Amino acid sequence: MISVPFKVLLALTVVCSLINPASAQQRQVTEVAPGVKKISIGQADKFSPYSFCDEKPQLAAMQQLPAAKLPFDINNIAVAITDRGVVVEVPLDGDEQLYGFGLQIGSFNQRGLRKKPIVNDNPSNDLGYTHGPTTFYVSNKGYGILVNTSRYTTFYCGSTSRNNGAVAAVKQTNGGNSVEDLYANRSGASGVVSADVPGAKGIEIYVFEGPDMLSAMQRYNLFSGGGALPAIWGLGVKYRVKADFKQDEVKKTAAYFRNNHIPVDVLGLEPRWQTTAYSCSYVWNKDFFPNPQNLIDSMKLQGYHINLWEHAFVNPASPLYEPLKNKSGNYLVWNGLVPDFANAATSKLFAGYHENTFIKQGISGFKMDECDNSNLSYGSATWSFPEHSRFPSGIDGEQMHQLFGLLYQKSIYNVYKQNNIRTYLDVRASSSFASSYPAALYSDTYEHDEYIRMVVNSGFSGMIWSPEVRESNTVKDLMRRSQTAVLSAQTLYNSWYLQNPPWLQINKEKNNHDELMADSKQIEADVRQLLNFRMSLLPYLYNAFAEYHFKGIPPFRALVMDYPNDEKVFGIWDEYMIGQGILAAPLTEKADQRKIYLPAGNWYDFNTGKKMEGGKEYTIQPTYTQLPIFIKEGTILPLAKPLEYVAPNSQFDITCYVYGDNAKGTLFEDDGITFNYEKGKYNSIGLSYENGKGKLNRKGSFGNKRYAIKKWEVVK
Template sequence: MKFRDGMWLAAEGKTVQYAEDIYTTTEREDGKAIKLLCPTRHIYSRGDVLNLSTLSIDIEAQFDGVISLEVCHFTGALRHGPNFDLYPDGYPECNPSISKSSKGTTISSGSLSATVHPDQHTFDIRFHATDGLRELTSLLNRSVGLAYSPAISNPKQVEDLRDLKHYVFTQTELGVGESIHGLGERFGAFNKVGQNIEVWNEDGGTSSDQAYKNVSFWMSSRGYGVFIDTPDKIDLEIGSERCCRLQTSVESQRLKWYLIYGPTPKEVLTKYSILTGKPGKVPAWSFGLWLSTSFTTNYDEETVTHFLEEMKERSIPVEVFHFDCFWLRSFHWCDFVFDSKYFPDPAGQMSRLKSANLVNKISVWTNPYVGQASPVFAYAAEKGYLLKRENGDVWQWDLWQTGMGLVDFTNPEAVKWFEGCLDSLYDLGVNCIKTDFGERIPTKGVKWFDTKVDPQRMHNFYAFIYNKIVYETLQRRYGKNQAVLFARTACAGTQRFPLCWGGDCESTPAALAESIRGGLSIGLSSFSSWSCDIGGFEGNPPPWIYKRWVAFGLLCSHSRLHGSNSYRVPWLIDDDDRSSGNCTEVLRTFVRLKRRLMPYLYSQATQSFRMGWPTSLRACALEFPDDSTAWYLDRQFMVGESILAAPVFTEAGDVEFYLPAGKWTSFWDGKTAQGPGWRRETHGFNTLPLYVREGTVLTLGKENDVDGEGFGYDWLEGGEVRLYCVKEGDKATVVDKEGNEVGTLVVGKDGGIEGIEEALKGDWGFWRISELDKAQ
């Protein structure tokens, strides 16, 4: 939202007032914050203090490297919920200091400081490294303010705010060449400078500026990030109102954000995850292939069994089979009752599929709505489990499901009922839940059971409540680290309830690129696990798109075949083509590759859960923050810290990608290349650019699935250790299938590997790039 018309004028229909002075600077009694009183005009005489607005600014030390800033106009405004669940694992130690010098008043929180200019008439708040080596950003002249819309001509109009919108905003400085990233799963340009972004969950697919997963956190290439502490609608003008500033505005009396200093982007993410929660740990088996019925396709027990038998016959192990919407009766979504016409014995069916080693786990689709055609609607409405309008009616509309209502998760009894419905699915043999929808949450004319919550703030926050409830039921049934969701909507903190997927994409090269940008972007909000619909959701992918997407999708942390109105089993994509490079062969190749990578991949994932990092897709900038090019790479990604992957977007196989500084080795043929620099290659369907970083000790497991053991196999029993241009001291952590650290492989002085006996068992082969060293 723009408050100005160019540089000099206020925007039409808006009154804008800026904090002009810092009239007083006061230290809070506990020594952890300073409070600024900021009039909206310069104060030169006593008479100047009359008939004007003031803004109060609280700057508070949170923990090492983190300082919060809150701007408030009318402090008497109620603080309505819901609020983000911050510091879920407890508050870190904080030892702040406040000092005064000729440069002004400085509050320090470990490595990060904020300095307020000593001159009352100079509005200047600078955020910088405490050691003075790095300037991060500043709030300068006319960078903090309030606005009314429509414009007011008389201050008395503020007597009644019902017909006025009131905004608070800040404008932080953007440095020359600075780039901005994150803000959840966004499918547009990776660098957000020049964009207007609304942090507001919408069901908009992957090809617009709308997003399913809006996270109010952005990361700067200058070594800091900002978390905006409100689930309310946030409007960001990122170098788009003033080219040199990032404007954050909310329709509220308050705006609070946390500035997080790394200095590396990995450290920024770790501190952000302390603030909003660590990403949840997912089990190793969940990294295997998920196969879906797809959305509107016709299927029953015979169809499902046939698909799984064919996959087994073609040596493509399926870890999880997913039943999408039509396991339920039409118009009854979501009342948790299997359609008996197509699934007369759901518990028996699931048991038969598992006992035949056709699949290891079962997933079903759900959403938080109830269609009025189901008798469950009348029951839930009578009990008060559904959201109501202000006049007491159940809130309903016909978008998606006829006359559907929305489960009111602010009602504890509704939560218990919903949990009981989920438990009935687990009793049948369901192991995972796809938590679809949850974006279109109404804000006007509705009344939640908890009257203390603001409907506007509930819109984004509903995603947190919804996924938390389902995730915790899975934890209670299957164990703390065995719970797995497939969620579409999210907000800040939802990374605690993994995992999520990218939503409704088309079956095109452009949509493949959109999905990659979405995965990269949400990874910069501490979501360790992410997936997408392989082949695209909408439409029928031509075989070449399907195969290129398979190569990408099996290098994501989680991999699912899912579509809208057509099946995604490979033999139906290419009419069961048996020539070299057919869909079945390509899918088998990349499922086997991912399974072999599990010792490395799960070790990287375990570290990511602990540190708040993405596993894959991991933006190259996280590993190479000092490489300016890395901050613009949105067609490639890191799989953990050591493997770089570049998806192919053409049928012919030509691809351009960038290797950062260092020596890189092709995973496929051992040929080496030197970075930094751009490369062009051509790939068939069974490969893509996959390069291993120098200094990598890569542990690979077995290639073939044995009798349905899946991806949670014991990879410590034997495999291969590859050494890529290693030197003394290079190492790799080895974890078991539960994620427990069992040892470390370290390169010794003579180039040998130490720690093998402690970490590995069975038969292992060794491979060194120094023996081949096929330089290109």
């Protein structure tokens, strides 16, 4: 392949024939960024995911990745355009493992499955329905494929066989009369991944080259503009108060946290802050919040940020209704308008109102709910707009559903960015090329196993997942869920239907009658210990997100991404890497102990300091306050003295824990609240420990010091 200089982004075009039932058409293969090629053929849709990606590829960072490589000839990707639509076929090796298709809830390794990644508010039955659908997957052979469409697309992941005229007989196995045996697919599926895109008249396919799985994922994230870098306070603790709390009750809750030294950075207000919520007015309910500016200002003085719940459907009582009436779809949702976010003027109107009414008054973020369609698994779920909806921009309802959450979060995020204010949003749907948006997805589902799986799958999607804590069956359930939340991208307690924090009373009815558990103060102390660890971990987490932004490395990712040749990790969905040096292995309430697998190398049990040889399985039995994490040899883990909240001028006093005789680490240092880092206003701090001595090397143009290294401790 010819090397392409990217000073001018010279396009490499390959014209080749296409086997097409209708006619032979030309296709182009264009190198659009280092290690990223685009196949174009036919008349591609106007409203594709990449058409809405405003962030520019980080070309300089992409050039620093290892030399691009594909395990097959790109011209072997076949495309057929028929009266039905488009079919794409990508070569697939017999031992190849596949991951992705967005934030999948019910599956991990997608090899052999049929997946239809469609946005849906209650994913079920492993159909591919998800809050965060993408038409993107990655292979352990070292590449990624994205079919650039917002149409409902079905992927057959090595699960089909062609009729080539000479079909070999398949021997029936014992037990052949069972339903499972009769329906089993033993046909030796052909070596392709097929993508079926009904209705399309052409297609664009993005190919992200390796040479390894992590490099391919880095290229995807960097091509999307680089990974998100949230405000540093957003990586602390978020707590959503009861939906019907009034202003004084919010203040009372805030006082409880500070009086009891429980770390919380963000307070979230649920629907009743508005005059109408389904659909939304975006107007303060003065019966509940008579002086919202006083609330915002008084909470700020105590170190809190305020986050507001909403959704995008505009009520007739809203000031936005008249301006958006002719800029919305031809169907209503909860008697509210559906804004045409595919139109830039519509997004500007919607976002501009939020800027002037909330953001300039000090609101730090929004929870963007209900943007993920009705539950497609049930005929009775009909609240959202139909797929045959039409919008002034020309986009249809099917495509709008797939893009709605992405365009919604983009509208709000862009206003913050224009004001040079960083945020950390919540959103219930996203899509492809969302890597740069600091928006954590969440779900009304609540299976703990699935929540852990989505932490792992988020690394294949360029998305951020929030396994929030709500109700609990038992104290064990509460504590194990709290551990998972602490070991995720967003630590969130959602008490929208609880009078008191869930650690004071796990029973909903008793909680709302102020009947606290007899041992509530002890459980509170245990939760405080977990949350203090989260606050200690902030410098490390913040650096992991900086590496996400500048290098494209997912801060939370499956073991297979770092160890793509280790067959033992191909199916491990309940362990994951955090940053470069931490392996997490969460537990649920189902068991007091679990088996873990540690990949090659040496690891250290964080709780005991015990050195453990990799390539082996172990059984662990952590207590409720012992986080199930293992530290990779050669890691310097910078843990800070825990803060109750992160202020603009907070300094982190850090102890560097050294794992191994020679170890290295880094810290990213900036103001944590603006986009000045994009202008180079940050420091990179190199940490090293050799020959019994720790060293710090601070480089950069950020004048202040957020981190103070107080001591070094070697773990033996």
